[in-house]
Amino acid sequence: MRKASSAIVIGAGFGGLALAIRLQSAGITTTIFEARDKPGGRAYVWNRDGYTFDAGPTVITDPACLKELWALSGDRLERDVDLLPITPFYRLIWNDGVRFDYSNDDAALNAEIAKLNPGDVDGYARFLDYSYGVYEQGYLKLGSVPFLDFAQMLKAAPALARYQAWRSVYSVVASYVQDEHLRQALSFHTLLVGGNPMRTSSIYALIHQLEKLGGVWYAKGGTNALVQGLVALFIRLGGTLKLSEKVSRIDHANGRVTGVTLESGTAHEADLVASNGDLVHSYGLLTNSDYARKRLRSLSRKRFSPSLFLVHFGLKGSFPDIAHHSILFSDRYATLLDDIYDKGALAPDPSIYLHHPSATDPGMAPPGCSTFYALAPVPHLGRAAVDWAAEGPRYERIVLDRVRDTLIPDIYERLDTSFHYTPEDFRDDLGAHMGSAFSLEPVLTQSAWFRGHNRDDKFENLYFVGAGTHPGAGIPGVIGSAKATASLIV
Known part of the structure; x- marks a missing residue:
């Protein structure tokens, strides 16, 4: 594909903003069209009766992936965002009176585990080794790598087999610890990205290591303050954000997309289009396309998160x-x-x-x-x-x-x-298909190559970013998807 000089990004969620920052940092003139009156997508914000209410997500992990976006232009995240550490990461509470403070303080965490079952302290240490292994393979090595063909999936297969990726997170956790409270404490994380712990691939145990190594953070002013920081960086780089501008159609001709048409009827051209929208909604914007109708039929047969x-x-x-x-x-x-x-x-x-x-x-x-x-x-x-x-x-x-x-x-x-x-x-x-909060359910058969591709298979200048693409939902996931998508463009 010829080098792009202009880009349109549909949607100002975390994935869309991260991709737009990467493109603008690389010298590609980028415009974001956002349908709502504020940026953020799922990270919207309401100000009511003196209260600030974040729509979510509210758990920020792996701040390094965020800092990298500012570093692209020699800037620093701290210029726009004040991240505060949270401890404990979570307080887990059961109806039988058990309470468990979950953090990355080794001594405190082991004491919490010992209160439940002293024998599980050693089991947790072994689980920690396992989670580091899947973190290294699934996040560090593959988390921001686009899977465009099945051969790439085959290359990853030995690592997936080594960590028994066909097993569920709960199954793997249960093989290391015996206390049921602790099994729930170490497996519930998949719910934060739309996955059922009982069937989500054990590769997602990497979330535990993400928190262990990078901590859990909060953006002062709320998650949307982080969104506003991303917007400030994008604008400073020369990017353009258009709010309350809903895209009604992705225009295409001769096997390429040519731009978008807004609900107002205004058409805008660009060398490439990237959608941060829901996958089903995005393919619905490709009107007059038999290929898009085929993709929609295929997507309708997939499992979507709750x-x-x-x-x-x-x-x-x-x-x-x-x-x-x-x-x-x-x-x-x-x-x-x-x-x-x-x-x-x-x-x-x-x-x-x-x-x-x-x-x-x-x-x-x-x-x-x-x-x-x-x-x-x-x-x-x-x-x-x-x-x-x-x-x-x-x-x-x-x-x-x-x-x-x-x-x-x-x-x-x-x-x-x-x-x-x-x-x-x-x-x-x-525009979430069936109201799904996390797009495709993160089971093994809907991960990596089996998930939404970061570049379309037919239209070579149409790209996707966000929860429905590899690697998946959650802030680190969609930031990683932006890196994967940008690597195909830049």
Whole structure:
């Protein structure tokens, strides 16, 4: 392909911004078209009643992948973003009264493990060795490498076989530790990228090592402050960001894309187009294309990750005993995951991820108040045809009741403001296929070459970036996808 001098990126999520920064840093004039009124994609932000509510994601790992974006132009991340370390990484809480503080402090973590089962301390050490191995192979060596043909997958096969990539994360964890609480503590991470611990490839145990080596971080001002830092860098490099500009069509002729047409009817040309949008939505923009219709049929047969139900709420008072990140486990683990991923059942006893940013950053709430969000994985719209306009208020109560019963007995007396976000909102606001929050489910048969390719197989100047592409969801994943995609262009 001839060298590109201009590019259009559809969508200003983490992946789109990271790719645009890489292109602009390489001298390619880049314009981002974002349909919403603010950048961020899934990392949107609301400011309501004096509270700042991040839409998510809220767990920042591997800050080195972010620093690399600034370093491309000799700049420093600290110029635009203030990252603060979080400890413990998570406080894990079960209904039987067990609490487990999970961090990268070896002595403290081993003491936590020993409280559950002294014999599992040695097992955890062996699991740590395993997770480093898959981190080295799956993240350092392959995480930002584009898989465009099956031969590349075959080259990776020996490493995948060495670490028994066909086994699930939970299965591997269970082979090292015996305590069920600890098995859940070391396997729940796949849920943060849309994967079922009971069937997501054991390669995803690398997430544990990502946290162990790089820590867990928070951007002062919230995750969208990191988004704003990326935007500031992109603009400083000379890039152009257009908000409230929805792309209605990717234009093409003679086997190449030629640019985009906006919903307003305005057409814009470029040497290449890259989409940070949902894969199904993106191929739907390739109108008048038999090839695109074939790709859509193929995508419709794949497994998509579940959706999420989020309750954002502000409370009067402060809660120094509630960690920045907490996981409230249901009494069920495997059967709850079956309900979400396979049966399409809306659980009356959801597990909850509770985000409490004002524990670290009081400025996220009005004086004397606290900001929270509670997140429950739920089936996507293709798995459970729920009328969320009717169900939303009821499920919000279920979620808040779980927080009340576990941590905040007087939550309703303290409640200052609240609202919820449903799978229908993921579909309508983000164009997410069936309201999936993480695109394709990260099973082995939908990873690497089997995942969305970073460059289209037919249109040689059409590219993709984000959760649906290799390596997958999560901030490091989509930043890695941008690096992979940029390597094909630059």
